Amino acid sequence: MPGILMHLSGPLQSFGEHSHFTDRDTHTRPTRSALIGILAAAQGLRREADLSDLRTLRFTIRTDRSGVRMVDFHTVGGGLPRDRSVPSANGDRKDEGKATVVTERHYLADAAFTVAVDGDPTLINSVTTALRTPRWPPYLGRRACPPAGPVLVATGLDDAAAALTSFPLHRRRPAGASTVTVDVAHDQPPTSGHPARHRLRDDPTSFDDYHRSWNVRTEYVTTLTLPADLCAGLGTDWINALAAAQALETTA
Template identity: 85%
Template structure:
């Protein structure tokens, strides 16, 4: 099935899967909701727009670097007069001096993911065009988390999922190992593998007042790759990626 490769890396990423009120979690990797949302934003779709075509896309996610989890302690509304304090459930506002809301927001720091996107050729062409010139700026789960580089790293692939075993890894090569292992997350069940997670992240609608997600299964396998695929960081990674794309590498 034809497809593309996307790459997500940056100082911070956050992909909520089970967030509840003031505790905003993150999954170990990008969720379907986050990826479909990125593509919809790149195309300039408004919230509430039909997502049925984007929901047919299949994502296969390679974890180049899992990153480190970080929890940020935040407060909202402290020290404000009543008319500017945090809204309450009954439509009023919290009293002055009692308005502070405490939240814990979870992030992945220094993580990197390479993602195969497979689907209908016409749709793949449409999202490829959008990723080259996004209508709205992309972000990695939250608006405060911009990507460190372009999202689209390869297009026109006959089998994007198979390309995950060939494209450079965005990580440093180990000093004394000939192979490395990476996690691969699948939408569809690989033969002989059971469900790793059940996530409520398959979006029906992003409408502001009628957001809705379906529960789906996530399958995770482990892939062993040659250590020479580890391309390093910074310009080393950029040069390796350029070579993989058939471009002239320049530092």
């Protein structure tokens, strides 16, 4: 199945799966909702747009770096006049001086993921073009979390999921190690291994502001052992390795 590779890395990422207003969680890796949202934004789709074609795509996520979980302290609604303060459950407004809502927002700091996107060739060509010249810029779960580098890192692949076994890893090589292990999350049952299974409510059927909805699906997670030579490092080492990989793709 033809496909592409996307790479998501940055100082902060956040991929909520069951958030409430005052407690905004993050999953340990990008959700289907976040990935479809990135592609929809790149294509310039409005929130009320039909997602049926994007929902046919298959995503396979390799965790290059799991990052560090952190919680940020936020307040919402403070200092506003009463008619603009946070609404209460009964539809009224809170009094001035009592309108500030404290929230906790969860993030993954310094994480990196390489995502294989496989699907219909016509659709893959469409999202490839969109990622090269996005209508709206991509972000890593929240608008305040921009990617640290290019999102589209490999194109024209016969099997994008299989390419995850040879594409450079965005991490330092452990001293003295000949192999490294990585987690790989699948949205379809893998053909080998004994995956851990998680039930997630992250398969979007609508991004409409007033009718957002998601289906529950199963995430399958396996562990993959790769040569330590694939560890490309960070900073300029990673940039050079990425450029070399893209040069090989161009000449192939």
